[in-house]
Amino acid sequence: MAEQGKTVREAIFVRDGGAVARSRTYHLTQRYQVRHEDVERMISAQHGLCVVCWDRPPEHVDHCHRTGDVRYALCLPCNTGIGQFRDDPGVVRRALSYIEATVEGYDEVEVPEAELAELIRAEERLRADFYAKVSRVG
Numbered sequence: 001m002a003e004q005g006k007t008v009r010e011a012i013f014v015r016d017g018g019a020v021a022r023s024r025t026y027h028l029t030q031r032y033q034v035r036h037e038d039v040e041r042m043i044s045a046q047h048g049l050c051v052v053c054w055d056r057p058p059e060h061v062d063h064c065h066r067t068g069d070v071r072y073a074l075c076l077p078c079n080t081g082i083g084q085f086r087d088d089p090g091v092v093r094r095a096l097s098y099i100e101a102t103v104e105g106y107d108e109v110e111v112p113e114a115e116l117a118e119l120i121r122a123e124e125r126l127r128a129d130f131y132a133k134v135s136r137v138g
């Protein structure tokens with residue numbers, strides 16, 4: 001449990017005297033030429049959330065395996081998941097189709113057509129707004 005009024009990241013930073021940040025800065029600087037402050041700024045622009053699941057704190061700086069360019073900060077499950085799918089949109093789309101076709105109960109809630117269309121538009125607006133506001137480093 002994080003200390004009162006602190007995020008988990010801040011509580012960890014205080015508890016270890018900044019060792020995690022220093023260690024991450026060294027790793028990021030050596031590997032991607034980005035500073036800890038840049039990553040903190042990027043995470044702040046991501047509203048403190050992984051840009052894939054919008055559910056967990058982004059603890060890993062994701063990069064393109066082809067170019068080496070830094071992309072965004074992701075949580076561990078999303079970062080490793082994307083790696084497991086080999087950064088291949090075709091594989092990810094087929095995995096999505098597979099899940100939709102095989103996971104029972106995925107579409108159990110019946111929603112009227114007009115309401116569903118409005119929910120989809122609202123989701124698209126939310127995503128467009130979210131991704132318009134996030135920024136990368138490097």
Ligand SMILES: [Zn+2]
Binds near residue numbers: 050051052
């Ligand atoms: Zn995630």
